Structure formats: C-alpha cells, structure tokens
Amino acid sequence: MKTIIPSVKGTRDFYPEDMAVRTWLYNKLRKVSESFGYQEYEGPILEKIDLYAAKSGEELVKEQAFVFNDRGGELITLRPELTPTLARMVAQKQNELVFPLRWWSFGPFWRYERPQKGRTREFFQWNIDLFGATSTDVDAELIAIAASFFKEAGLDSDKVKIAVNDRRLMDASIKKLGVSDDNKKAVFRLIDRQDKMSLADWRAYGLDLGLTENQVDALRALMDNRDLWKESVELTRVFDILNKMGFGDYIQYDARIIRGLEYYTGTVFEARDASGEGRAVLGGGHYDNLVADVGGAPLAGIGFAMGDVMISVLLKKYDLIPGDLIPRAPVLVTVFDESRVGRAYAIASQIRQSGLTVVCYPESAKLPKQFKYADRIGARFVIVEGPEEEAGGLITLKDLKDGSQQAVKLEEIVLKLNELLAH
Amino acid sequence: MKTIIPSVKGTRDFYPEDMAVRTWLYNKLRKVSESFGYQEYEGPILEKIDLYAAKSGEELVKEQAFVFNDRGGELITLRPELTPTLARMVAQKQNELVFPLRWWSFGPFWRYERPQKGRTREFFQWNIDLFGATSTDVDAELIAIAASFFKEAGLDSDKVKIAVNDRRLMDASIKKLGVSDDNKKAVFRLIDRQDKMSLADWRAYGLDLGLTENQVDALRALMDNRDLWKESVELTRVFDILNKMGFGDYIQYDARIIRGLEYYTGTVFEARDASGEGRAVLGGGHYDNLVADVGGAPLAGIGFAMGDVMISVLLKKYDLIPGDLIPRAPVLVTVFDESRVGRAYAIASQIRQSGLTVVCYPESAKLPKQFKYADRIGARFVIVEGPEEEAGGLITLKDLKDGSQQAVKLEEIVLKLNELLAH
Numbered sequence: 127m128k129t130i131i132p133s134v135k136g137t138r139d140f141y142p143e144d145m146a147v148r149t150w151l152y153n154k155l156r157k158v159s160e161s162f163g164y165q166e167y168e169g170p171i172l173e174k175i176d177l178y179a180a181k182s183g184e185e186l187v188k189e190q191a192f193v194f195n196d197r198g199g200e201l202i203t204l205r206p207e208l209t210p211t212l213a214r215m216v217a218q219k220q221n222e223l224v225f226p227l228r229w230w231s232f233g234p235f236w237r238y239e240r241p242q243k244g245r246t247r248e249f250f251q252w253n254i255d256l257f258g259a260t261s262t263d264v265d266a267e268l269i270a271i272a273a274s275f276f277k278e279a280g281l282d283s284d285k286v287k288i289a290v291n292d293r294r295l296m297d298a299s300i301k302k303l304g305v306s307d308d309n310k311k312a313v314f315r316l317i318d319r320q321d322k323m324s325l326a327d328w329r330a331y332g333l334d335l336g337l338t339e340n341q342v343d344a345l346r347a348l349m350d351n352r353d354l355w356k357e358s359v360e361l362t363r364v365f366d367i368l369n370k371m372g373f374g375d376y377i378q379y380d381a382r383i384i385r386g387l388e389y390y391t392g393t394v395f396e397a398r399d400a401s402g403e404g405r406a407v408l409g410g411g412h413y414d415n416l417v418a419d420v421g422g423a424p425l426a427g428i429g430f431a432m433g434d435v436m437i438s439v440l441l442k443k444y445d446l447i448p449g450d451l452i453p454r455a456p457v458l459v460t461v462f463d464e465s466r467v468g469r470a471y472a473i474a475s476q477i478r479q480s481g482l483t484v485v486c487y488p489e490s491a492k493l494p495k496q497f498k499y500a501d502r503i504g505a506r507f508v509i510v511e512g513p514e515e516e517a518g519g520l521i522t523l524k525d526l527k528d529g530s531q532q533a534v535k536l537e538e539i540v541l542k543l544n545e546l547l548a549h
Numbered sequence: 550m551k552t553i554i555p556s557v558k559g560t561r562d563f564y565p566e567d568m569a570v571r572t573w574l575y576n577k578l579r580k581v582s583e584s585f586g587y588q589e590y591e592g593p594i595l596e597k598i599d600l601y602a603a604k605s606g607e608e609l610v611k612e613q614a615f616v617f618n619d620r621g622g623e624l625i626t627l628r629p630e631l632t633p634t635l636a637r638m639v640a641q642k643q644n645e646l647v648f649p650l651r652w653w654s655f656g657p658f659w660r661y662e663r664p665q666k667g668r669t670r671e672f673f674q675w676n677i678d679l680f681g682a683t684s685t686d687v688d689a690e691l692i693a694i695a696a697s698f699f700k701e702a703g704l705d706s707d708k709v710k711i712a713v714n715d716r717r718l719m720d721a722s723i724k725k726l727g728v729s730d731d732n733k734k735a736v737f738r739l740i741d742r743q744d745k746m747s748l749a750d751w752r753a754y755g756l757d758l759g760l761t762e763n764q765v766d767a768l769r770a771l772m773d774n775r776d777l778w779k780e781s782v783e784l785t786r787v788f789d790i791l792n793k794m795g796f797g798d799y800i801q802y803d804a805r806i807i808r809g810l811e812y813y814t815g816t817v818f819e820a821r822d823a824s825g826e827g828r829a830v831l832g833g834g835h836y837d838n839l840v841a842d843v844g845g846a847p848l849a850g851i852g853f854a855m856g857d858v859m860i861s862v863l864l865k866k867y868d869l870i871p872g873d874l875i876p877r878a879p880v881l882v883t884v885f886d887e888s889r890v891g892r893a894y895a896i897a898s899q900i901r902q903s904g905l906t907v908v909c910y911p912e913s914a915k916l917p918k919q920f921k922y923a924d925r926i927g928a929r930f931v932i933v934e935g936p937e938e939e940a941g942g943l944i945t946l947k948d949l950k951d952g953s954q955q956a957v958k959l960e961e962i963v964l965k966l967n968e969l970l971a972h
Contacts, residue, residue, distance in 0.1 A: 129639060129844050130640045130641055130843060130844035131598075131599050131600045131844055133593055133595070133596065133637065134595045134597060134598060134623075134625055135594060135621070137593030137594075138593060139590075139592055139593065139638050139641070140590055140591040140592070141590055141638065141642070142588035142589060142652065142696055144806065145588075145589045145590050145591050146588075146589070148591070149589065160876050161901050161905075161906050161907070161908055162906075162907070162908070163878035163907065163908035163926070165565035165569075165875055165876070166565060166566075166569070166572065167563055167564055167565050167567075167568050168563040168568050168571070169563070170556055170557060170560030170561060170671055171560075171594070171657055171671060172557045172560055172627075172659070172671060173556065173557060174555070174556075176552060176554050177554045191597075192595075192617075193616070194617030195617070196557070196615070196661075197661055198558070200557075202557055204595075204627075209956050214553060214748050215562050215564065216702075217553045218553055218562070219564070224922070224925045224926060226910075226911050226922075227810070228908070229565065234594055234657075234792055236648065238619075238620055248593055248594060248595060253865060256911065258912040259912050260912060260914035261890070261911065261913070263911065263912055264911035264912060266894060267894065267909065267911060270894070270898065274901075280703045315651055315694060319751060349834050351862075357964075363890070366891050367891045367894050367895075369891075370891040370892065370895040371891075371894050371898040372895075372898060405872055408621045412812050420554050421552050421553030421554055422553065424793070447691060447890075452588055455586035455589070462755070467684070467686045467786070467790060468786075468789050468790045468794075469793065470795040470796050471689060471690065471693070471790050471793060472790075472793040472795075475693065475794040475795060477583070478584050478697075481584075482584075482585050483583055483585075483586055484584070484585070484586065484650070485585070485586030486690065486892055487649075487684065488649050488679065488682040488684065488686070488687035488690060489682050489683060489684035489686050489687060499647070499649075502647045502953070503586070503647060509789060514922075543958050545596065
C-alpha cells in the first residue's frame, strides 16, 4: 500500500466533529458581535507584502509571514493578520462608509510559528474593530465585547482575566525614568520579554540595551505597579465604564502589557487564563494612524483579535464545548432491493420536503446492515417499504429508541414522524 | 495624500453587504446539504503539490495553481480544488469512518485565471461528496442535491439545467468510432472544446489530433445525440431515480459533458443557465480511484463543486438575492454629555442582556448628530437619558418609525421595546 500523502505541517484537518466545534465558536462570536451592532465583513486571504511592511511589526512580517512571488512577479503574502486589510478596506470607501463604523470577521490566517500547544501555522481568528470615534472611552466597548464573549462561552471572570494597559501611560512613565525616545522601542521589547526570561537574564538584557542599573530596577518596579493606571485619565474612564457595564470582575490593570504590533497608540489589552498559564487568548488595542498609513485620511480605530486555537485549549480545559454538536439525520430510508432504489429515494425526497433531514441508504443491501448503519449515524427512525407494504399503501416505521415498529400510510408519514419527534 | 495600497488582482473585498450575501448563500448550502444528512468538514488551505500532481488535470496544476516554496523548501500550493484533500482526509481515517460517508464544505480556493465575468482568482466553493457506495445509483442523490439547491434558491428548472453524461458511455462510444485508447484523452479534450471554437477550427483540431474526416463527423453526430444515454444501464437508472424524486425537469442528457478533471470515471454532470449562456455553475462526477491514488484503500466517491462567483451572477440575473441581508441594530443609546458616557454604556449593556442588539453611540456628541447616525445605521429606536430623565428614574424612548416619543421607566425598557418591536 502507498503512503498517504501527508498534510502540510502546522495545518489542521477539520473532520466533522472538529468543524462542528469551529461552527459553534463562529456562532458564538456572531451572536456577541451582532449584539453590539457590529457587521460581518471579510478581506482577501492574499495581500501585497507592502500592506504589512509599514506597521505590523518586524517579527510578524520578516520572520512569520508566508511570502511568495505571484506569476506576475509581485511579492504576495498569506495574511498573517487582518487589521492592515481592514484599514485598506476602510480607506478605499472612506467617503461612503457611515462612522462610527463597527465591523467583525472570522477567517483563516497563517504564520510560520513552531507548532505547539495553542499554536498552529494555519489558524482562524475573530477580528472586531470600531473606527471613527474621537474619544478613547470607546475602548471600553471593545473590552466589554471580549468579556461578553467569555461570559457567553461560560468562561467566568474566575477563569479568564483581561489585562489592560495604555501605551501613552507607558511612554510617559518610561520617559520619567530618563529613557531616551530612541530607546523606547527597546524598552517596550524588554517589558514584553519579562515573562519569557529569568530575572537575571532579563536584567542583563536591560543593561545590554543601554539602561543603567537604576533604570532597570525602576522599570521592574513600574511593571509591578498595579495602581499606575490612576495616573491615566483615559484608563480611569475606561475602567469606570467597564465597572458600570458590569464587567469589572474581568478586568485587571497590568503595566507589563505592551502588545507586539507597532501600530498601537493608546489602550492595549490581552486576555488569558486567570491562572496566568499559556499564551494570550486575545489581544488588541487602539490605533490612530493605520488608516492614514495605508493611504486613507487619518482615522482612529480600536479592535482586537482572538485566535481559535488558544481559546479552544481554554474551553476544553474547563469542559465548555458541548459534546454532540454534529447535526444528525433523524430518519433513514432503507432500500429493500435492487428494483426499489428509486422508490426509496422518492420516499426520502418526499419526507425531506417537510423540512426533516433524511438519509437514504444509497443502494440495495441486506436490511440488518442498513439498520446497523442507521444506528451508527445516530438516526432514530428507519423506514422500510417492501412489496407487502407497497401493496397495502403502507410503509414500516421503526423507532430505534424503543425498538417499536408500526405500519404507517405513506401520506401520513411526515405527520407521524413529527408527532414522535415531539416526544 | 498617499495612494491606497491596492488589493491583489483577482481577490475580492467582502464589505458587509457582500459578506451578508456570502453568508446567505452559505446558509442555503448548509440547509440543503444537511437536509440530505451530509456533515460539514473543511481541509487546510495549504497542501503539498504532490497531492494534486496525480489527478487534478494538467491545466489545473501546471497553469492555474498558486505554488510556492515554504521555508522548509517544500513545494506548497494554495488549494485549487478540494477533492484531493477530501480523499486524503478519508484515506487517513478510513478504518474509523462510517461508510457510506456524506460530507460537505464551503471554503476559499485559488486559481490563476484571467479575472472576468463569473471568474475571480480567489473564490469560494461548495463541495459535497459521498463515499463508499458500490452502486452508481447514488450518483442520482448528488444530482438531486444540486437540483434541490437550485429550487431552494429560487432557480426553477426553466432557469437552470443540469446536463449529465457518463465517461464509461463515452469511452465505449468513442471506441466504436475506431479511436485508439491512446487517443482517448485527446478526443475528450476535443469534445470539451466544442463550444469554445468555430466548427471549422474544431474540425481542423480533430484532424490535427489524428482523427479521420469520418471520425470527426461521427464524433460530431455523437455529441448531438440526445438519446445516447439509453445505451447506458447506469444513466437509465440514474434518470429514473431523478424522475421519481421529482427533479426530472432539471435534467438533460448531454454527450458534450466531459469535465476536465482526470479522476472522473463514471457519471459526470454540470449545471448552467438554461439559456446556455456563461460558464458552468457547478460540476462534478463519480470517481473510483482517487482515495487509492492518495494512499488509501480503493473507495468510490461521487461529488460536485459549485463556485460562489458564477452562481451569484445567475442569482443576480434572476433577482433572487434578497435586498437587505445585513442584520440591523434596532436600538441606539445616545450619550447625553461627556459625564454620562458610562451611564449610556451601562443602559445599552442592560438592554443587550435581554438578547436585543443595541448600539451605544461611542462618545459625547450633539444629539441631532446621534439621531442622524441612528437613522443611517437603520436603528428604529433611540434612547436618551439626560439629567432630567435620570432624576425621574426615566429614559426617553423615541421611535424613528413614526417620530413618537415617550418616557419609560428604566426597568421597563426591555418590555416596552419588545412590545413595540412586535408591531
């Protein structure tokens, strides 16, 4: 026997049981997104590399993007994130769209990451963004949407926390430490690395970046300061709104939250398992310049993205994914013999008109085999029409739930099935 | 102002109005697929080129596939079709899956084609397949699914026809003309080209391929023979089943239908506008060897694929896509002033708990501006809470449908909204 041609590393096959989970998640995202008045959109999966070059962050574009030449010689990439596409789409129709604009999306993305728990190279991502507000109060809405989704999915505030920070607050605080503007990016990177290194390595890294011992110590103290948000008018308002909305329990201030994408200019946030374990489940923030950077007029945006992989890890951990999500056909029509295939298909078709899901066994086979198939696919009712039944204008209806069977007039079968299904 | 970075040629942006149409189509496909007991699955979007090399047809792989090297040096392709992935997935779990197996899918695909009416390079495709039947009677079920979808979408049998043929019948008929087995592929290509060339060019092409004048004439006669199916036991049964199911009006026999993919071994079919205009809307057929070709045990399959682009052309032609598919928020909560942002978000949040979709204006702005926004996003109700209202424990509810407004107790707002929405 030949070897089965393998799939590409980091991709996933969605067998029906996996696809049903993805659809379940998609429906939850849809429900929450729509309840806040967001409209679904989607961009292309291929974009020119230039779209990301400006702002997505070096690591994402240079190290993680799938880039290739199209046949016309242009550098094309499989999108590693959606926000630049979104900014392009908004810029393209900036004069027609109604602002404030609320959009959401759920689609596939690719990044060359090392496949591991909570990470695949091909993944799905929920993106939700609001454009055209001038106040940062609106940042509260996006954080509230994240919290609403967790609530909807059964992830209470003891299971997930949303950590919030503000880049402007960090800019000001770092400046106070005497760090030069040139060194700001490096310090952000240093903060971002905090949980990926030992304290000693982290300190050494800080000194390498040109910080003094005092600055490294002060930075460490800053990162642990849970009250720093009180110095920010914007965060104070955002937290107040979230408290009033009833989502206060989900929210934590955390000075260590920076987020890697270079386009964020204000509030940044990410959610993770309340235990602190694992990667972030979702992350986002406020960005003021992205629409202008892709060629539009200046327009502020705020949004977040949530991948399907890490959230699934969390939902599984807390056993929150329902077990039997695949829709099952309640009725199987059997094929009595070779001469009756057409009859069986016709009976199935007739019952299907009523809106019921009906499977017809696809060919003549021994009846026990067909009954066993009904059982394996989870069909409750089996229908048989043999020569005797046909002569009497009847069909035999067997209920696999209790093993009972009855003769039913063909024209009354739909009525009978609906009656039985109601019990 | 900078130029907006353009999208990649042949891709599409799905603005909310476009996305709503895609979702509407997806829901129709889901309804029809599930009514026949098919389960949704999905494969990766990246596959190794080897998966297609064997069977997808030379044109598809060599001329139309987006191929690139991944960072590991392997040749990867953006899937141009789903059937090989499906065969791989079935082969991988052949010992666990329950046969007959019924699966469907709706996802993105890529082909380097010249963008034109009914063609884009990035497109969506409905795939639906059945595996593990031994009789070709089952081919009728897939054709019935296609017809059911057309019916469900409002495309009656006077608008769309499904043309059916059988490769075995064609093999036998061509053999009778004295065409050698070596030349069979070329003759299939010749048949496939019939509607793309003038008769003179077509004849010349036939002679070029090494056919005699007599053979070319006989082939032409064969292609026009509407009764050829009567020589096929299999097609006779398939047509009989389809008639019994009530789909006879959609079906035509057509000896010119060959389908380009090389894996088809029996029934082949395609649907198009009844006028004959435009490209095929869907196409499929029976394939006996594909699972074995990708490394599984021999297993027959039958299925078809329908792209979203050509069906949309057809649905638009017959005005069958509903106009207002975007879900609208019925309620807008206004922000009275800067100090009341939190209150507005809290009121919106409270109403949202009841399941209603609620938009909160994201910041303080002049009320007429906020009312105008409500109107533009299609919200029917506008809620205002100013200092007067708050003092009285009331909010003002304005119905933009008739311009009426009333003071409502905050705790009764959900009841009141549901009452008004019911009328």
